Amino acid sequence: MRRLRSSLIVAGLCVGWLAAGLAAAEVDPPAARDVLDGQVKNALAILRDAKLTPATKRQKIRGIADQQIDFETLSRLTLGRYWRDLSADQRAAFVEAFRNHLSNTYGTLLNGYTDEDVTVAGDLREPNGDCTVQLRVIGTVNGSRQELAKVDCRLRRKAGWKVIDVTAAGVSLAALFRAQFQAIMANGGFDRLLGLLRAKASETNQK
Amino acid sequence: MRRIAVLCAGWALIMLSGGCAGGGNVDPWEKTNRVFYNFDDGLDRAVLTPVNGFYVKVVPAPIRTGLGNGFDNLFYGNVILNDFLQAKWNQGLGDTARMAVNSTIGIAGIFDVASRLGLPKHENDIGITLGKWGVAPGPYLVLPLLGPMTLRDTPGIVVANATNPVTWLFPPLYVTVPLGIGQALDRRSRVDTAIQFRNALAIDPYVFTRNAYLQYRDNLVHEGRKPVDQSLYEEVPETSPATAPAATRAASRPAR
Numbered sequence: 110m111r112r113l114r115s116s117l118i119v120a121g122l123c124v125g126w127l128a129a130g131l132a133a134a135e136v137d138p139p140a141a142r143d144v145l146d147g148q149v150k151n152a153l154a155i156l157r158d159a160k161l162t163p164a165t166k167r168q169k170i171r172g173i174a175d176q177q178i179d180f181e182t183l184s185r186l187t188l189g190r191y192w193r194d195l196s197a198d199q200r201a202a203f204v205e206a207f208r209n210h211l212s213n214t215y216g217t218l219l220n221g222y223t224d225e226d227v228t229v230a231g232d233l234r235e236p237n238g239d240c241t242v243q244l245r246v247i248g249t250v251n252g253s254r255q256e257l258a259k260v261d262c263r264l265r266r267k268a269g270w271k272v273i274d275v276t277a278a279g280v281s282l283a284a285l286f287r288a289q290f291q292a293i294m295a296n297g298g299f300d301r302l303l304g305l306l307r308a309k310a311s312e313t314n315q316k
Numbered sequence: 317m318r319r320i321a322v323l324c325a326g327w328a329l330i331m332l333s334g335g336c337a338g339g340g341n342v343d344p345w346e347k348t349n350r351v352f353y354n355f356d357d358g359l360d361r362a363v364l365t366p367v368n369g370f371y372v373k374v375v376p377a378p379i380r381t382g383l384g385n386g387f388d389n390l391f392y393g394n395v396i397l398n399d400f401l402q403a404k405w406n407q408g409l410g411d412t413a414r415m416a417v418n419s420t421i422g423i424a425g426i427f428d429v430a431s432r433l434g435l436p437k438h439e440n441d442i443g444i445t446l447g448k449w450g451v452a453p454g455p456y457l458v459l460p461l462l463g464p465m466t467l468r469d470t471p472g473i474v475v476a477n478a479t480n481p482v483t484w485l486f487p488p489l490y491v492t493v494p495l496g497i498g499q500a501l502d503r504r505s506r507v508d509t510a511i512q513f514r515n516a517l518a519i520d521p522y523v524f525t526r527n528a529y530l531q532y533r534d535n536l537v538h539e540g541r542k543p544v545d546q547s548l549y550e551e552v553p554e555t556s557p558a559t560a561p562a563a564t565r566a567a568s569r570p571a572r
Binding site for chain 1: 532
C-alpha cells in the first residue's frame with residue numbers, strides 16, 4: 110500500500126512536471142539557437158544522404174530554407190527606403206523573385222559541400238531583440254579536422270524565429286544584397302531590378 | 317631612393333585626394349574600375365576557369381594541397397613582418413617558428429607540420445597593418461590581373477614580393493616562370509568556390525565583389541571585433557519618417 114502511494118506520488122509529480130513543461134513550452138517558444146540547430150542538422154542529413162539525387166537534395170534544402178528564412182523581412186532590409194514606395198503587388202513580386210533567385214543558388218551549395226560539420230558555438234541577444242546564433246564550420250584541412258569558418262546567423266522573431274541575415278568571414282549577405290539593390294534602384298529603378306532578379310533566377314535554373 | 321620617395325609622396329597624395337574627392341564615396345574611380353573588372357572577369361571565364369578545371373581534374377588533391385602549402389610558406393615572411401609591425405610579438409614568434417618548422421621538417425613547406433604542433437596559420441599583410449595604424453582604406457581599386465583592392469592595400473604588392481626569398485635569389489626564367497604559373501594555378505583553385513558563389517548569387521557582380529571585398533578586409537583589420545552596424549537591421553517604417561516614431565538605433569555590440 111505504501112509502495113502504491115509512493116508510486117502515485119511519483120506519477121503525480123511526473124504529470125505535474127510534464128504539465129509544467131508543456132505550459133512553459135506554450136509560453137516560451139523554442140529558443141532561436143535550438144530552432145536553427147535543428148534545421149542545420151536536418152540540412153546536413155540531406156546533404157550527406159548518398160541515396161538522394163542532387164535534384165531531390167536541392168528540393169529538400171529549398172523546403173528548409175523556405176521555412177527558415179524570413180524572405181519578406183530580408184527584402185525590406187535589403188531594399189531599405191525603396192520598400193516604402195512599392196505597391197503591395199510590387200512587394201509580393203519582389204519577395205517571390207528574391208526567394209526564387211536564392212533558391213536557385215542552393216545547387217552551388219550542394220556542389221561545394223565536402224562533408225563539413227556545422228555546430229552551434231553560442232548565441233547573442235541583439236539590442237533590438239534579434240538573436241545572433243554563432244555557427245562553426247568544421248572541415249578537413251591537411252588531413253585533420255579543424256575550424257574552417259565562423260558563420261553568424263541573425264534571427265528575428267515574428268511568427269517564430271526566422272533567419273534574416275547570414276554573415277561569414279565578416280561578410281554579411283544582407284549587406285551584399287543591399288549594396289547591389291540600392292545601386293540598381295538608383296540606376297534604373299524597380300522594374301530593372303525585378304527584371305534582373307528574374308533573369309538571373311531563370312539563367313541559374315537552366316544550368 | 318629619390319624615385320621611391322616621390323612614389324610614396326604620390327601615393328599619400330592620392331590617398332588624401334581620393335578620400336576627399338569622393339565625399340565618403342568608396343569608389344570614386346568606378347568607371348575605370350569597371351573596365352578593369354570586366355577585363356579580369358573575361359580573362360577568368362575564358363582562360364582561368366577552364367585551366368583551373370583541368371588542373372583540379374589532373375592534379376590529385378594531396379599534391380594540390382602540398383603545392384598550396386609550399387606557396388603559403390614561401391610568402392610567410394610577409395605575415396611575420398606584419399605581425400611584428402603590429403606589435404603582435406607572440407604571434408610573430410609563433411609564425412617564425414611555424415615557417416622554420418615547415419621549411420625544414422615540412423620539406424620546403426609542402427607538409428604543414430607546424431599546424432599539428434599547435435602553430436596555426438595566420439593571415440596578415442601591409443594593408444591590414446596600415447588599417448591597424450589608423451590609415452583609411454582609401455578609394456576602391458581594381459587592377460588588371462591583380463583584382464580588387466583599396467589604395468591602402470597597394471603597397472602590399474611590393475612588400476609581398478620583397479619578403480619572398482625567391483625575389484632575392486634572382487633565379488633564371490626557367491625557375492621563375494613555372495613558379496609563377498604554379499602560384500597562379502594555386503591561387504585560382506583556392507578561390508574557385510567563392511567565384512562560383514559570386515557567379516550564382518550576384519545580380520550586379522561588380523558591386524557584389526566590391527562590397528564583399530570591403531567587408532572582408534574590414535573584418536580582417538578589426539579581427540572580427542568591429543561593432544555590428546545595427547542600422548542594417550532596422551525596418552523602414554511604413555509611414556513617412558516625419559510622422560513615424562523614431563527608429564530605434566540600438567547600441568552597438570562587438571561582432572563576435
